[in-house]
Amino acid sequence: MGAEPIKFEIPDEYRVFLPFNRFPPEIRQQIWHESVSTPGMHFVKLESRGRHWRWISLNRLAQLITQQQNPEKDDDYDEIAHEVKNEVTPKRLWDTRLVPVSPNQKSDISSYHDLNKQMAALTTVCHESKAVADSLMAKQGALKLSNGKLVALGGSSDIVFLEYFPPELFESGCGYDIDPNCPSLDNIRRVAVRYCHQWQEKPLPTVCSLCGLVHDTTGGVIYPIHLYHFLARHLPNVEEFYFVDYFLLRKSAQSGASPGKLPTRKYKCGNRTFYEANDEHWNVKPQVTKMQTWLQDRFIRYAKASQLSRHKNPEKVRFGVLACEWDIVPPLSLKAQPMPPVPKGRNKRMLYEEQALRRNRRRVLRQKSRNAQLMKSSTFTANVPFVFGNPNNSVDFTFSLDWRQT
Template sequence: MSGAPIKFEIPDEYRTFLPFPRLPPEIRQQIWRESVSTPGMHFVKLESRGRHWRWISLNRLAQLITQQQDTEKDDDEEDDDEIAHEVKNEVTPKPLWDTRLVPIYPNQKSDISSYHGLNKQIAALTTVCGESKAVVDNLIAKDGVLKLSNGKLVALEASSDVIYLEYFPPELFESGCGYDIDPNCSSLDNIKRVAVRYCHQWQEKPLPTVCSLCGLVHDTTGGIIYPKHLYHFLARHLPNVEEFYFVDYFLLRKPVQSNAGPGKLPTRKYQCGNRTFYEANDEHWNVKPQLVKMQTWLQDRFIRYAKASRLSRHENPEKVRFSILACEWDIVPPLSLKAQPTPPAQKGRNKRMLYEDHALRRSRRRLLRQKSRNAQLINSNAFTANVPFIFGNPNNSFDFTFTVDRRQT
């Protein structure tokens, strides 16, 4: 686990910088821009407009079957490149459904994306002064700004934010099918850094003979399902992507050794809510070999497919950087665990029995007080022989004094 964060307070007299208006305009504008450039993570997904999403049509399925048969014939004749066979027989997918970019979490209270804080900073800068408002308006008006379907700002054009993207459906993501639709979403063109969840079902699923989605037999070398749809999606629909990340939520940090040196620190870190995403390396994280193998496979297939396919829109696939992200949660223990433990209740006694016992004791005390008030004078003749002095007897003539020690009352 990472060390505790360093907390410090800035005195009130140092919270304002009076010479700021006398700085050159270029420096002031740079300061305004840097105030909203904190890297973060945003969780979005593709959502179908209107009707339910449909993966593949019957006509397109017949084309895929013919394509696979031709590929098998070519494989029998000569052992050529698999990407070459795929590109040779690929057909332009028809736009089946229109999609839009929406948050993964429907409720804002559960959404930990960093763009909520970005929008608050933008709103604050628009009210500071005219210069800050002009800088903000200029940043929002640029072409590379990423926005949701409702017009809400997600990432600025020059930001280093990472877009955690989910494209539907989950059964497609776990399979080895290709991405056979055109999502028709213009917002995807503005994504530069994208992250997707690493699916452990690619290794843990039993080896299928026929795909349940398209009815074809996919490449499952060594019992591993290779997601062809992933490099299809990157090459066809993310033309400006510069970095790609696999997010493995099962990655654990290696224990810190006392005799170890400083070592190689994580190059990048993204904070959002109670989660922190670190760029994982072999020195600090237990990165599994199958994860590295899948990353290498995806990078190689993406570069070759983007160069050969006429459907690809990416012009520089060699410059795309591939890496892995690990996630750590900062979970605060509930307050009830910090309180003193209450003694356990006695067995066989519940709240009702305790209430009845308490009521019985009150009634007994009330009865005793009532009897003391209604006490009768004792007959003096019955105790004359035994007691030298009897209260209430007019024949008694005994002088005495009575004192009370109030310290004992």
């Protein structure tokens, strides 16, 4: 686990920086820009408009099976060249839209909620900050949801965690044979998807139950062909791609991990922090590294050869793996706390004893009042009982009163 964050309080008199207005306009605008430049993670998905996913049509099934019948493979066989030679333009236009992964905002840990609050605050501070907020919103490349809510500013370093398939299709080795018709995908520059461990652990059927085709399962591994199809065809401006491995753990000091600082690339959202993983500080599994290498190679070759690809510089796309750590508060002790004893009920014996004490106290007071002596008219002496639990305790005191002054 990393070091605990340093917490400190800023006095009220230091919360306002008075010389700010004397700065040059360029410096002030740079400060406004930096106030909303914290990199974050946003969780969105492609949602079908008006109908549910339906993967393969019966009219295309026989044609696709014929197209993917490969000749005998030899050393010079190029799978990408054979795939590109036989591919056809998807004729199915499937209208989709970008929506949050979680329908409930309270369970959505995406950073764009804080981003929208910061932008709203900028519009109310002053005219200069409002102008900066308006320019950021109008900048080309801003990513927005279907309802118009801002997700990421143009040119920001935020990462979009994207779900573009239902889980059963994402775990398969099918190709991406639809057109999602979602223009917002063009504005995604940094994208992350979940690394699916089912690609190694899933049984290998002869024919895919989803599309009816025979996929490449070299070495007992299912390779997600749909992933490099989707990247090359529908994310033309992507610059970075990440697998998010939720099972990835940090190396301990005993395992030879360097005591140096972790890489500076990290993305905080909610109670999670995503770190860019490397072999020096994290236990990256060999199969994850192998899948990343396979995907990067297939993506570059396919994007250069396919006429369906829209990406112009596939060799410049950066590939990596993200690890996730949770900031979870330790649970409270499950041991039951000792409870105070329950007071017993008031029975007849207790009532009788209390009544006897009250009768005895009244009797003592009456007896003292009978024994009081008469005093002169100008001087009075009183014997007033002073009782603290014992009726025999008393204090005698004397006071005088001048009747002429009354």
